[in-house]
Amino acid sequence: MPTATSKATVSAKSHVASSGPSPAVMGTYARQDVVFERGEGSWLISTTGEKYLDFASGVAVNVLGHAHPHLVQALTAQAAMLWHTSNLYRVANQETLAERLCAATFADKVFFCNSGAEACEGAIKTARRYHHVCGHPERNRIITFKGAFHGRTLATIAAAGNEKYMEGFGPDMPGFDCLPFGDHDALTKAIGPATAAIMVEPIQGEGGIRTIPNQCLVGLRELCDKHGLLLILDEVQCGVGRTGRLFAHEWAGIKPDLMAIAKGIGGGFPVGAFLGTTEATKGMVPGTHGSTFGGNPLATAVGNAVLDVVLEPGFLDAVQRKALYLKQALARVHDENPGLVEEVRGAGLLMGVRINAKVPAGDVVKACTAEKFLAVGAGDNVVRIIPPLNVSEAELAEAANRLGRALKSVAKVA
Numbered sequence: 236m237p238t239a240t241s242k243a244t245v246s247a248k249s250h251v252a253s254s255g256p257s258p259a260v261m262g263t264y265a266r267q268d269v270v271f272e273r274g275e276g277s278w279l280i281s282t283t284g285e286k287y288l289d290f291a292s293g294v295a296v297n298v299l300g301h302a303h304p305h306l307v308q309a310l311t312a313q314a315a316m317l318w319h320t321s322n323l324y325r326v327a328n329q330e331t332l333a334e335r336l337c338a339a340t341f342a343d344k345v346f347f348c349n350s351g352a353e354a355c356e357g358a359i360k361t362a363r364r365y366h367h368v369c370g371h372p373e374r375n376r377i378i379t380f381k382g383a384f385h386g387r388t389l390a391t392i393a394a395a396g397n398e399k400y401m402e403g404f405g406p407d408m409p410g411f412d413c414l415p416f417g418d419h420d421a422l423t424k425a426i427g428p429a430t431a432a433i434m435v436e437p438i439q440g441e442g443g444i445r446t447i448p449n450q451c452l453v454g455l456r457e458l459c460d461k462h463g464l465l466l467i468l469d470e471v472q473c474g475v476g477r478t479g480r481l482f483a484h485e486w487a488g489i490k491p492d493l494m495a496i497a498k499g500i501g502g503g504f505p506v507g508a509f510l511g512t513t514e515a516t517k518g519m520v521p522g523t524h525g526s527t528f529g530g531n532p533l534a535t536a537v538g539n540a541v542l543d544v545v546l547e548p549g550f551l552d553a554v555q556r557k558a559l560y561l562k563q564a565l566a567r568v569h570d571e572n573p574g575l576v577e578e579v580r581g582a583g584l585l586m587g588v589r590i591n592a593k594v595p596a597g598d599v600v601k602a603c604t605a606e607k608f609l610a611v612g613a614g615d616n617v618v619r620i621i622p623p624l625n626v627s628e629a630e631l632a633e634a635a636n637r638l639g640r641a642l643k644s645v646a647k648v649a
């Protein structure tokens with residue numbers, strides 16, 4: 236028996252029955268007051284039995300929706316066999332997933348971790364280490380862009396340079412030059428003898444679905460080649476089929492040197508990774524980097540199962556068709572709500588609806604929830620629309636209806 240304690244025992248189920256979020260969970264999120272009990276495809280069912288159309292997808296994580304039979308099968312079969320061994324030993328599923336990611340991308344090497352922030356940090360470390368082993372340890376600064384999001388660790392908040400996320404967490408991690416988005420002159424001026432790499436999201440997710448035009452990605456590639464810099468792409472949100480290609484940068488016809496991925500690759504199981512060429516990763520020799528959980532048998536079983544579906548012939552073509560359908564549906568919502576919807580933007584099934592500055596996007600997100608439609612707020616007063624990649628056209632049409640009703644209800648109050 237445990238020794239006496241002044242705190243009452245709390246059973247596993249007791250809290251959810253009461254109303255409001257538990258004060259025992261650190262209050263770092265402004266959560267909506269709904270608890271979900273189960274999911275089926277594009278739908279979530281709350282503990283009160285209500286059905287929500289889920290176009291938040293756990294922030295671009297549930298690429299195959301909820302309870303996809305192939306993922307459930309892969310997870311449960313692996314769970315019955317072996318969960319974790321650590322990276323002291325070879326991990327068969329990890330080797331398979333790495334081989335498949337390399338075969339499908341620019342990369343020759345993959346390091347597995349558990350989240351997007353870790354993947355970004357790993358890519359940053361790898362870029363610095365590259366110049367170190369090339370005999371240029373002074374080349375350790377990374378150029379990044381305003382509005383970026385690379386995670387919440389000390390390095391990744393400094394990389395993105397968002398004051399809101401850095402306040403009170405100083406001293407700020409040095410080594411980042413965060414430049415205005417889309418300012419070519421500022422970029423060429425910022426490159427100096429200490430620059431190691433440029434790190435960028437092909438489509439800024441948290442920043443409000445701001446897309447880097449293909450010709451600018453090509454330009455970044457050329458600048459990196461000219462100055463001997465590594466190009467690091469953060470495809471944590473826009474990767475794994477989200478834009479209708481396996482990775483967003485493929486549309487521009489370029490290859491990065493390093494790339495961070497996470498979110499979609501685990502379909503809801505925490506998996507992150509950074510990928511690189513043999514050259515860019517040549518400093519990452521035994522002992523230089525590690526992760527206890529990274530790429531464990533359970534995580535990589537699910538990662539492989541996600542790739543089974545996403546790489547199936549025709550799957551990404553279907554995403555492109557659905558993307559066109561969604562774009563047209565959102566264009567109609569835009570037309571029907573002039574003055575409230577300023578712009579519809581994005582690519583594939585990663586879309587943003589920019590709301591007029593007089594109405595906070597968060598109000599629209601709440602109105603969507605009231606219509607049993609889940610969307611996600613983003614920077615620049617944008618509502619993100621991020622359905623699962625296996626969504627149906629009927630669900631896309633229904634989403635546009637619900638978003639339209641939510642906008643009407645907000646317009647009435649505004």
Ligand SMILES: *Cc1c(COP(=O)(O)O)cnc(C)c1O
Nearest residue numbers: 350351352384385386440471472
């Ligand atoms: C979500 C996100 C991250 C951070 O991922 P975590 O798993 O929350 O650490 C990094 N970069 C981008 C582009 C993201 O969208």
